[in-house]
Amino acid sequence: MTLPSIVTRFLTKSYGALTALDSFDLTVEQGTIFGLLGPNGAGKTTLIRILTTLMNQSSGSASIEGLDTLSSGREIRCMIGVVSQENSLDRYLTARENLELHARLHGMEKRQYKGRIDDLLELMGLAGRQTDFPDTFSGGMQRRLVIARALVHQPRVLFLDEPTTGLDPQSRRAVWEYVRSLAGSMTIFLTTHYLEEAEQLCDRIAIMDHGRLIASGSTQELKDRLSGATVYEIEFAEGEGERYAALLGAMSCSRNISRLGNKVTVTLEHWECVSEIVTALHGAAIRRISLKERTLEDVFISLTGEKVRE
Amino acid sequence: MLTGTVAIWLRDMLILRRSIYSELVAVVAYPLTIYLAFGIGMQGYIGLVDGAPYSLFIAPGLITMTAVNAAYNESVWSLWFHRRVQFTIESYRVTPISVSEIVIAKILTGFTHGIIKGCAVGLVIFAITPFRFPLEHLLQYLLFLIPGSALFSCAGIISGTVMDKPETIGKVEAVLVMPLIFMSGLFFPLSSYPPSVIPWVRALPTTALFEGARRALVTGELAAFPVLQVSLSALVAFVAAVFIFRRKMAE
Numbered sequence: 001m002t003l004p005s006i007v008t009r010f011l012t013k014s015y016g017a018l019t020a021l022d023s024f025d026l027t028v029e030q031g032t033i034f035g036l037l038g039p040n041g042a043g044k045t046t047l048i049r050i051l052t053t054l055m056n057q058s059s060g061s062a063s064i065e066g067l068d069t070l071s072s073g074r075e076i077r078c079m080i081g082v083v084s085q086e087n088s089l090d091r092y093l094t095a096r097e098n099l100e101l102h103a104r105l106h107g108m109e110k111r112q113y114k115g116r117i118d119d120l121l122e123l124m125g126l127a128g129r130q131t132d133f134p135d136t137f138s139g140g141m142q143r144r145l146v147i148a149r150a151l152v153h154q155p156r157v158l159f160l161d162e163p164t165t166g167l168d169p170q171s172r173r174a175v176w177e178y179v180r181s182l183a184g185s186m187t188i189f190l191t192t193h194y195l196e197e198a199e200q201l202c203d204r205i206a207i208m209d210h211g212r213l214i215a216s217g218s219t220q221e222l223k224d225r226l227s228g229a230t231v232y233e234i235e236f237a238e239g240e241g242e243r244y245a246a247l248l249g250a251m252s253c254s255r256n257i258s259r260l261g262n263k264v265t266v267t268l269e270h271w272e273c274v275s276e277i278v279t280a281l282h283g284a285a286i287r288r289i290s291l292k293e294r295t296l297e298d299v300f301i302s303l304t305g306e307k308v309r310e
Numbered sequence: 311m312l313t314g315t316v317a318i319w320l321r322d323m324l325i326l327r328r329s330i331y332s333e334l335v336a337v338v339a340y341p342l343t344i345y346l347a348f349g350i351g352m353q354g355y356i357g358l359v360d361g362a363p364y365s366l367f368i369a370p371g372l373i374t375m376t377a378v379n380a381a382y383n384e385s386v387w388s389l390w391f392h393r394r395v396q397f398t399i400e401s402y403r404v405t406p407i408s409v410s411e412i413v414i415a416k417i418l419t420g421f422t423h424g425i426i427k428g429c430a431v432g433l434v435i436f437a438i439t440p441f442r443f444p445l446e447h448l449l450q451y452l453l454f455l456i457p458g459s460a461l462f463s464c465a466g467i468i469s470g471t472v473m474d475k476p477e478t479i480g481k482v483e484a485v486l487v488m489p490l491i492f493m494s495g496l497f498f499p500l501s502s503y504p505p506s507v508i509p510w511v512r513a514l515p516t517t518a519l520f521e522g523a524r525r526a527l528v529t530g531e532l533a534a535f536p537v538l539q540v541s542l543s544a545l546v547a548f549v550a551a552v553f554i555f556r557r558k559m560a561e
Binding site: 052053055056074075078080086088089091092097101149 | 400
């Protein structure tokens with residue numbers, strides 16, 4: 001049995017009266033892609049700063065590959081790669097020089113990093129621009145360069161803090177491809193606001209809010225947590241929507257009725273309610289009935305609420 | 311042990327090498343303007359100061375001022391920029407190097423800028439003005455210039471660490487750094503002060519620096535107390551800079 005890659009136990013971080021992390025427990029298995037989701041201010045960045053040894057916790061423990069973040073900071077930083085929210089590229093150094101500086105900060109000799117940097121620039125599609133300055137790069141290229149920088153020293157754990165924020169769909173998908181290509185060779189810890197990204201990339205996902213872990217599992221496991229409720233979208237003929245929305249709303253097994261024109265969306269307590277609905281709608285001019293798949297976003301909103309965070 | 315310090319310092323030197331000509335033009339222009347305006351323009355009105363023509367009186371101070379200003383400015387703006395704008399300090403911190411290695415590298419960079427730019431201005435003043443000094447006095451002068459540049463580099467690191475807004479940095483320079491330099495006998499002899507103020511002015515490390523450096527360069531005199539005063543101040547500033555930077559990074 002392999003050692004978990006990342007473990008936190010009762011991890012707590014307070015800033016005065018504010019508790020950013022509250023007895024946070026987490027286990028991430030080696031070689032997996034783990035996604036951490038949460039609204040703004042949920043504590044994601046605090047957690048990632050503690051795990052990358054940039055910050056000390058108030059209490060509790062955190063370990064990376066079995067090493068304690070408080071007592072083995074230097075050893076941990078040798079084995080992690082970090083892609084922070086900000087690009088943090090040195091605009092006065094060329095793309096290649098950025099990677100070389102990072103390699104030297106990791107104590108690598110030129111003979112060790114030269115070939116590695118060649119390979120990474122090739123892999124990230126930046127070989128032709130290696131002597132250019134990052135300021136002249138597109139957002140997607142800068143992001144790829146930051147990822148390349150985080151990989152120079154061949155880390156065992158890669159932290160990606162909102163790696164695709166601000167990128168266009170094409171660049172985002174390109175980054176996803178690079179991340180997928182790394183799967184299995186290292187543990188990847190990803191935070192993101194894009195639920196589709198987490199759904200596409202992650203083996204396991206955790207949702208946190210107010211500094212606490214509120215759910216974790218695979219995408220399917222999280223979707224299954226939304227009780228047995230099913231959502232149907234029913235499109236009626238012109239002018240019929242309002243009447244049938246009222247009828248459905250009055251039924252005991254329906255909840256959360258919403259209407260947009262002739263389209264009525266109804267959440268049923270359980271699938272057995274379908275026959276009751278069919279009976280109630282007998283004779284109605286129905287154009288279409290469809291079962292609406294629950295998405296990760298539904299799970300996220302149901303767990304963290306719809307209120308916009310500051 | 312200082313792998314990180316060397317790597318970051320070499321990075322800074324690469325950037326300096328790339329921009330050396332434009333940097334030197336800007337650095338030389340300011341003291342040279344002062345020299346021409348005050349040293350040449352005013353000398354007819356001022357006459358001799360401490361037995362020397364006014365233009366020669368201010369020349370050593372202008373060289374010293376250029377060096378310490380360059381050390382301060384490089385440290386303060388570089389640290390602020392890398393910390394608040396480019397976030398490169400954060401990218402250094404997720405590598406195996408220590409916070410102390412980062413701050414020592416930045417102090418060394420500021421110090422190097424000070425020495426290089428001070429020497430450049432010295433050469434220009436030497437070349438285009440009648441100011442002359444025996445070359446053997448240079449060693450005594452460097453005994454002031456080296457700890458002086460280190461002191462201002464550390465002061466710049468402290469400012470760049472604790473100040474988050476660029477306008478605050480400008481204000482500190484206007485309210486603290488420039489008065490400290492200008493009031494330390496750069497443009498006039500200390501005897502111009504009221505007698506009751508002189509002991510206070512003499513207690514300032516900047517006075518020890520500017521007065522001591524001038525005497526060292528012009529007369530070759532090396533007074534031990536001012537050298538110790540500047541060196542000790544630099545040491546205290548170094549310890550404070552490392553401590554404050556480490557504390558800030560731990561927040």
